[in-house]
Amino acid sequence: MAIFGRIEDLGLAEVLAFVAQRPGRLTLRDASGTLSLLIGGGRVRCAFLGLDPLDAGSLILRLASIRDGEFEFAPGATDDACPRRIEIPVDRLILELTKLQDELEHHRPRLPNPAIRFRLVRDPSALTSAIPLLAQTAELLEKGANARELSERLGLPLDQARYLLFRLRLMGLVEEIRGARRAQGAGSVLGRLLRALAGGTR
Amino acid sequence: MKPHTLKIGVLGPYGAGKTTLVRTLSTIPAVSTEAPSSEGGKATTTVALDYGYLDFGSVGVHLFGTPGQARFHDVLDVVLQGALGALILVRADRPSDLPRVRELRDYVASVLEVPYLLGATHLDKERRWETAEIALFLKEREDRVLRLDPRDSGQARRALARLVELVCEEGGVRCR
Numbered sequence: 001m002a003i004f005g006r007i008e009d010l011g012l013a014e015v016l017a018f019v020a021q022r023p024g025r026l027t028l029r030d031a032s033g034t035l036s037l038l039i040g041g042g043r044v045r046c047a048f049l050g051l052d053p054l055d056a057g058s059l060i061l062r063l064a065s066i067r068d069g070e071f072e073f074a075p076g077a078t079d080d081a082c083p084r085r086i087e088i089p090v091d092r093l094i095l096e097l098t099k100l101q102d103e104l105e106h107h108r109p110r111l112p113n114p115a116i117r118f119r120l121v122r123d124p125s126a127l128t129s130a131i132p133l134l135a136q137t138a139e140l141l142e143k144g145a146n147a148r149e150l151s152e153r154l155g156l157p158l159d160q161a162r163y164l165l166f167r168l169r170l171m172g173l174v175e176e177i178r179g180a181r182r183a184q185g186a187g188s189v190l191g192r193l194l195r196a197l198a199g200g201t202r
Numbered sequence: 203m204k205p206h207t208l209k210i211g212v213l214g215p216y217g218a219g220k221t222t223l224v225r226t227l228s229t230i231p232a233v234s235t236e237a238p239s240s241e242g243g244k245a246t247t248t249v250a251l252d253y254g255y256l257d258f259g260s261v262g263v264h265l266f267g268t269p270g271q272a273r274f275h276d277v278l279d280v281v282l283q284g285a286l287g288a289l290i291l292v293r294a295d296r297p298s299d300l301p302r303v304r305e306l307r308d309y310v311a312s313v314l315e316v317p318y319l320l321g322a323t324h325l326d327k328e329r330r331w332e333t334a335e336i337a338l339f340l341k342e343r344e345d346r347v348l349r350l351d352p353r354d355s356g357q358a359r360r361a362l363a364r365l366v367e368l369v370c371e372e373g374g375v376r377c378r
Contacts, residue, residue: 003335004297004329004331005300006297009297009300010297010300010301
């Protein structure tokens with residue numbers, strides 16, 4: 001018999017701590033999809049978003065965005081079902097998750113607008129092990145990207161993408177792209193004014 | 203009345219089966235203080251206490267049921283004053299109640315400091331937690347979580363017998 005419930009009733013950290021006592025598959029369903037964690041020996045052996053395997057960084061970011069939804073835990077051996085092992089101890093995962101959620105809530109009023117575009121201004125390679133998904137993010141930010149685009153391309157919840165850009169800006173790795181609209185052909189101030197007077201779009 | 207009497211508290215979240223259990227066990231007409239319920243699942247709810255009494259072997263047992271809603275928590279201090287043991291009911295089909303059950307268990311163990319048992323109800327539901335899983339979540343000994351259908355007098359009496367045994371052994375109460 002599976003163990004089930006609402007994530008918001010028990011809290012995700014408590015659900016993780018509880019199910020980690022036995023091997024099995026934990027399935028978390030929220031509005032944005034289905035996340036599966038295969039657990040054994042007090043560690044998350046591997047994880048999937050839908051059918052796609054996740055790395056440890058993506059898993060932590062994805063978990064941190066879950067506020068409500070359903071969980072189900074089916075006890076049983078999980079060793080054979082892991083194509084890409086991540087092997088994070090569940091207690092460490094809970095600590096990382098709690099830390100990330102606290103940070104996100106603390107900084108939420110200062111997170112950048114999802115439409116503001118940023119570009120990379122420094123080589124981030126020294127920090128790739130410290131910041132989850134930095135390598136993939138850096139690739140996109142070389143050409144310039146906003147939080148919405150990062151969210152779509154990396155499969156990240158939008159708030160996590162905003163928080164990632166916030167951290168990268170704090171560390172001086174990215175800067176916002178100014179005048180992006182003009183560069184994309186919006187024209188001069190006079191031109192925009194004339195078009196507006198003529199009843200056209202801005 | 204028997205020469206030795208025990209006061210036993212019956213606790214649990216809303217709709218766990220406390221009033222039914224007191225009525226099932228009591229050999230006198232049980233006293234209930236019910237009012238129309240504003241929550242789903244049942245027509246009435248206990249707002250102060252349920253009371254029942256039964257002769258149980260060499261002891262008389264006074265049963266005091268408490269209201270289930272967390273907002274009535276202050277009532278527990280009054281209703282459970284002098285209780286020597288507690289039966290805490292938990293719905294196996296409603297895991298959202300588990301944090302509240304844990305709070306009640308902790309209250310009984312730390313504030314009342316009396317022996318207790320947990321009774322898992324609604325085990326006839328298709329989607330439910332097993333007693334071992336409830337015990338694991340609550341970090342409780344498995345033998346402290348019993349299967350308990352409050353409508354079934356046999357199960358109810360067995361649960362009470364186990365609790366009375368604990369009260370007499372662990373609670374240092376003279377039962378004979």
